[in-house]
Amino acid sequence: MRIVNHPILTFPQQDMVTFTLNGQKIEGVAGEPIAAALHAADIKVLRHSHERHRPRGLFCAIGNCSSCLMTVDGIPNIRVCIEPLRAGMVVETQEGKGKII
Amino acid sequence: MITTEILVIGAGPAGLMAAIHAAEAGARVLLVERADRLGGQLIKQTHKFFGSKAEFAGERGMDIAEKLINWSSDVSGITIWKNAVVLGIYPDGVVTISHEGAFCTARPKKIIIATGASEKTMAFPNNDLPGIYGAGAVQTLMNVHGVLPAKRILMIGAGNIGVIVAYQLLQAGVEVAGIVEAAPQVGGYRVHAAKLQRHGVPIYTSHSIQLAHGDSCLEGVTISKLDEKWQPIAGSEQYIAVDGLCLAVGLSPLTELLWQAGCEMKFAGELGGYVPLRDANMKTTHENIYVAGDVSGVEEASAAMVEGKLAGLYVASVLGHKKDSFTKEFQTAKSQLAALRSGPASVKICTGLSKVVLEEVG
Ligand SMILES: Cc1cc2nc3c(=O)[nH]c(=O)nc-3n(C[C@H](O)[C@H](O)[C@H](O)COP(=O)(O)OP(=O)(O)OC[C@H]3O[C@@H](n4cnc5c(N)ncnc54)[C@H](O)[C@@H]3O)c2cc1C
Ligand code: FES
Numbered sequence: 323m324r325i326v327n328h329p330i331l332t333f334p335q336q337d338m339v340t341f342t343l344n345g346q347k348i349e350g351v352a353g354e355p356i357a358a359a360l361h362a363a364d365i366k367v368l369r370h371s372h373e374r375h376r377p378r379g380l381f382c383a384i385g386n387c388s389s390c391l392m393t394v395d396g397i398p399n400i401r402v403c404i405e406p407l408r409a410g411m412v413v414e415t416q417e418g419k420g421k422i423i
Numbered sequence: 424m425i426t427t428e429i430l431v432i433g434a435g436p437a438g439l440m441a442a443i444h445a446a447e448a449g450a451r452v453l454l455v456e457r458a459d460r461l462g463g464q465l466i467k468q469t470h471k472f473f474g475s476k477a478e479f480a481g482e483r484g485m486d487i488a489e490k491l492i493n494w495s496s497d498v499s500g501i502t503i504w505k506n507a508v509v510l511g512i513y514p515d516g517v518v519t520i521s522h523e524g525a526f527c528t529a530r531p532k533k534i535i536i537a538t539g540a541s542e543k544t545m546a547f548p549n550n551d552l553p554g555i556y557g558a559g560a561v562q563t564l565m566n567v568h569g570v571l572p573a574k575r576i577l578m579i580g581a582g583n584i585g586v587i588v589a590y591q592l593l594q595a596g597v598e599v600a601g602i603v604e605a606a607p608q609v610g611g612y613r614v615h616a617a618k619l620q621r622h623g624v625p626i627y628t629s630h631s632i633q634l635a636h637g638d639s640c641l642e643g644v645t646i647s648k649l650d651e652k653w654q655p656i657a658g659s660e661q662y663i664a665v666d667g668l669c670l671a672v673g674l675s676p677l678t679e680l681l682w683q684a685g686c687e688m689k690f691a692g693e694l695g696g697y698v699p700l701r702d703a704n705m706k707t708t709h710e711n712i713y714v715a716g717d718v719s720g721v722e723e724a725s726a727a728m729v730e731g732k733l734a735g736l737y738v739a740s741v742l743g744h745k746k747d748s749f750t751k752e753f754q755t756a757k758s759q760l761a762a763l764r765s766g767p768a769s770v771k772i773c774t775g776l777s778k779v780v781l782e783e784v785g
Contacts, residue, residue: 382557
């Protein structure tokens with residue numbers, strides 16, 4: 323969900339773009355981190371851990387912890403908490419360490 | 424190879440002040456920041472700061488960030504790189520940087536490291552479930568990006584960050600289920616704790632989290648009461664249904680570059696973990712490396728700004744850029760820092776500093 327009313331901050335209406343998560347179409351604000359767009363769409367599971375396949379989400383949101391790795395436009399291990407969203411991005415949940423071709 | 428007199432790594436309050444003061448003294452500075460905006464932690468802080476006028480007390484963190492950013496762009500002599508991650512510092516003095524995705528190298532005469540800190544987590548079963556965040560992450564999501572982290576959140580930790588972020592969650596429209604604090608009393612700012620209590624947010628002192636529940640995402644947590652030895656009391660368990668858990672249990676300095684460069688490090692729990700040994704001018708045991716801000720010990724933005732100023736002025740002076748007012752400005756900054764650390768809340772910080780600030784280093 324996005325914040326609509328806030329006593330201190332204003333969030334002006336911004337350009338929405340469409341991207342896909344595992345093939346499903348989702349809208350987000352151009353330039354915001356992919357993780358913010360996913361959270362706004364109520365999607366919190368971003369990947370599964372390598373060995374025990376446990377669900378993982380956002381933890382630090384500033385690129386410090388690597389909890390949020392996903393495959394973006396075919397490239398694995400992207401920290402989606404700091405990767406800006408662009409129209410048409412193909413975002414996928416990453417299983418394991420990700421394949422580097 | 425890029426040449427510059429001073430490389431400042433990190434553009435939070437410490438790095439910005441260091442770059443500004445070094446450049447104002449006449450040095451050429453390259454300021455690199457890995458994020459796509461400057462300001463470090465300040466940009467997400469919507470609350471008014473405490474402290475004294477000299478460190479912008481009474482202003483909101485995000486407004487202080489804007490002032491410092493504008494100031495840095497007004498000073499000639501500073502080159503600013505955003506989306507620039509410093510990757511390594513090598514024995515021959517070469518620094519490797521990934522700037523806008525391109526690899527480059529620099530050979531600065533002096534380096535000021537101001538990389539800040541990263542959030543700590545806590546050990547309890549299921550602490551990796553999606554929906555469990557560091558307090559800074561929650562702030563970033565809601566205050567920078569305008570996105571709500573959850574509908575109902577429990578906060579762990581009633582220090583300054585815990586009470587401030589809990590209040591900011593209320594402002595954003597999130598229900599705060601309570602604050603859990605292991606100590607018998609609230610450690611954070613009274614004003615914020617009082618505001619929370621007026622909003623009916625329960626503060627569970629002498630309590631801690633036992634485990635988190637949930638399948639693919641967080642659904643609830645079990646907390647229990649602690650005895651005077653901080654051990655959980657059997658039978659006191661309580662389930663709280665929440666879809667968000669926020670950990671405000673401290674920060675640890677982001678010191679990788681210092682380790683890699685071979686600076687001598689020492690553990691000081693009071694300062695958040697391992698920090699570099701340094702002298703009162705912020706010089707580490709490495710001839711060319713200085714530090715400022717949370718990376719040299721987790722404190723507050725006010726102290727980070729003054730440390731940045733000290734490091735900036737001093738490093739510029741070492742390179743021969745000494746303003747007429749150097750001695751006066753430097754001494755004023757030193758007394759400001761001493762004043763910031765004089766209150767009862769700073770006893771812990773001072774104990775930590777006494778272990779790592781040396782008369783003379785290297
Ligand atoms: C919730 C909260 C509330 C707070 N409230 C207050 C308050 O009321 N008053 C107060 O005085 N302080 C407060 N603080 C503390 C204050 O924000 C910090 O102490 C201060 O921001 C530290 O400044 P810094 O410049 O050392 O680090 P930071 O602000 O963390 O900046 C470090 C910068 O370095 C960058 N960086 C890191 N590694 C690299 C690299 N390898 N290459 C390039 N760049 C890099 C980071 O992206 C970041 O921008 C609060 C903090 C939090 C989290
Ligand atoms: S959430 Fe920590 S790196 Fe993305």
